Every structure is written in structure tokens, then in C-alpha cells.
Amino acid sequence: MSRDKYAKQSLGSVHARIKQSRVLMVGAGGIGCELLKNLVLTGFGEIHVVDLDTIDLSNLNRQFLFRNEHIKKSKALVAKESAQRFNPNVKVEAYHDNIKDPRFNAAWFKSFDIVFNALDNLEARRHVNKMCIAADVPLIESGTTGFNGQVQVIRKGITPCYDCEPKNPPKSFPVCTIRSTPSQPIHCIVWARSYLFTEIFGTSEDDAPEMDQSESPENAAEIEKLRQEAKALQRIRESMGSAEFPRLVFNKVFKEDIERLRSMEDMWKTRRAPVPLDFDELSEAALGVGDTIVHKDQVVWTLAENFAVFLHSLKRLSDRLEEIRANSHAEMGNAPPILTFDKDDVDTLDFVAASANLRSHIFGIESRSKFDIKQMAGNIIPAIATTNAMTASLCVLEASKVLRDDISNTKSIFLTQLADRVISSGPHGLPNPNCPVCSAAQTTLVVDPSRATLNDLVEGLLRVELGYGEEFSIQSEAGILYDPEEDQNLPKTFGELGLKEDTFITVIDEADDNTKVNLVLSISEKPLDKDAKPIQLPEKPKIGTKAKEAPQIERDGEPPVTNGHGHGKKRGAAEADLLDAEVAKKRGKVAAAPDDDIVILDDAEEGAIVLD
């Protein structure tokens, strides 16, 4: 019996296309392992796998292509080795690399029939989306968070792309809530991790993405005060290692800062005022607390127990940092050593858990167990192997429609546990005509990197040849290259600006009327004849104008479910609840769609039953 017999029977006529197809899978983690197994067993002819990471012990429970002996090895290479054995007729290529590496350029993307995203972060997803739009290759985008999952087919000009709907930025809390008026355990946990821990052992809180530092006239004075408090804490940090250090830190953050807050009476008219803690009183109460308390991670510690763990962990972390400092003395000129919070590093977790609970006590907020705090501080949502497996199988189902050239029948599919049906789907909708990525005009820009300047582009090409007015800006991946107020780069050459082969730059028209859609220029380097212009367009692009008002398009409102929101961060528990509610809402909407029913088609020719 031939190996493909059942695949042929269930897939019907598309089986042959699948066999000849060349596909790319980006990410070999939770979804990726399931997906690669499906692709290999379905018989996709040539599969390329890219993943930048190595295998971690914590991956093994669900990433079943990996075993204990593979820990620390490349995910892409091991996934290839393991999956290849399922079907020797399939060719698998693996790359242990970041998909953003320039070698994976638009021409390389173009060589695939379909691209599958099995990623965990917004940045990489957006990059692959952009490359697939530039290369005009269909993309199957997928993501899971706990029991929720989503699959979306993206095809330039036909479906919305990943960036057609702006994505929610990662959840952040106003700095004043975290530093002055916490009201939930998560506020105290963010304070302990992103303020206290980083001010004592790391770099400044200014870098914490979950703290929204934006100032307004109402909070400017308070923010300035908070800055001064942080500076005072940094001065205390200098006495690390001394016998007085724990008392100094404690008194600063759990007593003096609280007394200052308490004195701001207006703040506490409608809230319970915080009550400072006393070091000596707690020292006495903590005398009987044994060392084993840190192992009781499922019980909520008492105030005295939290105090004891605070002191122990502060000592362990201070000793560690002192030791690193002593050893790194020789390498002068290096940045001073720091510690970073890691949910799996027990010393950092103990410190954050105890500090968060001490603060909760001050503000009359319920304490949490170390186990709970680990979930919240690490933004962990348990990955569910079944959700990944279901999502991966739906990716293949949608891919089969793409290979049948049946994009119009592809669906946006949602998995959710809250609804009466686990899987629901809806039509894919239409591209957003003002989307900065897929509505953009695209063309290649040939430049002589040593001669072509940004001014040649701005004046010679954009204004003279393409009719741009005064108001427009140019952006590269690294940020703004030019706008009317920032023209210092104009005399620089493309070489000096680091704009190499295969990088993209985007021209954003800011004219009030007849605003042009974004123009994406893909750079191609070529030494050009001395007499020729140093910058040329081999093909003049057709640049449409933006729609004045966004038309009412039937499009799925919420952003796709992802198991990471920007910055490679996982979603917090509070966000997960929100997401569940969003998905439930969507589920209600989608379920009402008449074409949501299961259709059984009898494919007479091949004897196959197709479930859509």
C-alpha cells in the first residue's frame, strides 16, 4: 500500500499540489512542532523550518519532537531530524536563525508556495507579514493563548493582512497606579519586579515597558516626586553589602515613601490610606519563621513570613551581585553588572513575591502565594498542547484551500473554551485600504550606495519624479530617516545610513489632500555608471491615494490571539481574562454567521469527504 493512500483519499485532487509544494514554517515551538508533524505527514514536498532558539527543559511537555537529550540544541535542526523520520519522501531544510536575518530576503520568501507562522511575538509576526506582502506569498498566521487560538489566512489584496488592524500594545499600567495608588495584587507585583528589583539590582525603571510613564498636567508633580524617590533608592544601593543595607532599603520603601504618600491627604479621600511597616516590630515577629517557608509556595505567607523571605532573598541577591562585581573588576569599561528578574530564578522570585506581599499589606490588598506570583510576574499563561495541536491542524486545512486556489473560501478561525462550540469561523473580510503595510505601493529602488544620498531620494526622485509635496517622512526599520523637521540625514549616502541590499524604507505622505498611500522601497545595490543618476527606479510605481474615511468593512475587529504581545512578552493573567471576554464576544458574532455550518461534500472523483 502506498504511503500516500490515505492522504490522497482525504485530500482529493489537491494532494498532488501539496506534494509538489515548497513551504516555509517560521517557529518550531508549541504550534511549530505540531504543524511540522502535520505538514510532513500530509506530504508537503519541501518544508523549510526557521527558528532562532534552542530547546529548553520547559518545552518538552508539549513540543513533542524534542526529548531530554536535545536540551540546548537548535529547535529547527532537531525538529527537522525528528519529523523527517515520519516521512522520508518529504524534504526538510532547517535554519537555526532569526527570520529577520537579511539572508531571508523577499526573493527567498517568493520561492515558497505558502508561509506558515508559528511564532510567539508580535515583532516577528509583523516582519513575516511584511515579507509575505512584499513577495506576494500566502501566509497562514496562527497563535494560541491557553485554550484560545486563532488561524488567519493572509493574501495580499484579497484578505486583511496582520497589520490591517492595529494591535493592542502590551498591557501597561500608569506609573502613578504602580508607584502611588495600587489597588490590585498585580500592581504590587509589577512594583516589586519592575521598580524595586530593578532599582536595587538592575537598571532604572524607565526601561520597564509595563509602566506607562507618560506625564499629564495632573500627574507631573507626582511623577517628579517619584523620580526623586527612585534616585534616593539608588543612593541606598551604594551601601549594598553593609550590615545596615536591608534596614535602609526596607525603611525607605515600606516606611518613608509610604509616610510621604500618606501625607498627601487628597489622594486618600476616596481610597484607604496606606499604613507603613516597622522594621523592628517585624524582626521580632519573624524570629520564629523557619528557612523552609520559601518552599511552601502554594500557601499565602503571613506578614512576618514575607518579611523573613524579603530579608533572606535580599541577602542572597546582594551577595550574588557583589560576587559578580568582584569578578568583573578586571574588565574595566564594561557596563556595571546587574541582575535581571527571571521567574525561574528562585532568589529573584522570592524577593519579588515577598516585596509584593509586603506592599499589598501596606495598601490593604490581598496577598498571594509565591506560586500565583510566579504566574503573574512571569506573565505565564499555561500553554495547552491540545490548543496547539488543533490550531496546527486548522493551519493545514486552510493551506489546502490556498493550494486549491480557493482563497475566497478561507476563514478566520477561532478556538475558545468559553463558547458552546470550541471551533468557530467567519469570513476573512477585506483588506483595510489604509493599512500601512498591505495598501502600500511597492517597488525596487536601485542605488549606488557610495554615491546616492538621501537628498537624491527626497528631492530628485520623490519630489521631482513622483510628485511628492513638502510634507512627507521616510522611515527605515531603525526609525525615522527624514521628515521636514529632521533633515540632518539629507547629505548622507545610503552606505553611511546603513541602508543595504534588501532593506526596506517606507515613504509616508503627510499631505492634507490627495494623500498618497505609503510607498515601500526595497533597496537593491548596484554600482551605477558615473554619468548616470546614483538612484533609479527600474519600474515607476502606481501610487494610489488614501481613502478619506475608513469605509465600513466587515472585518474581524479584534487583533489575532497571540501568545506574545510585542517585546516578546507573554500576556499577563489580567489580560488573559480580557482576551477570554473578547473571544467570547467574537464567538457570539461569528456563530451567527450563516456559513458557519459544517458542510460535507462528497468528492465523487476521489471518494473523499471534505469537512469545511
Ligand SMILES: Nc1ncnc2c1ncn2[C@@H]1O[C@H](COP(=O)(O)OP(=O)(O)OP(=O)(O)O)[C@@H](O)[C@H]1O
Ligand atoms: N524572530 C524569530 N525568528 C525565528 N524564530 C522565532 C523568532 N521569534 C520567535 N521564534 C520562535 O518561535 C517559537 C514560538 O514557539 P512557542 O510560542 O511555543 O514559544 P517557546 O519559546 O517554545 O515556549 P515558551 O515561551 O512557552 O517557553 C519559538 O521556538 C521561538 O524561538
Ligand SMILES: [Zn+2]
Ligand atoms: Zn494590511
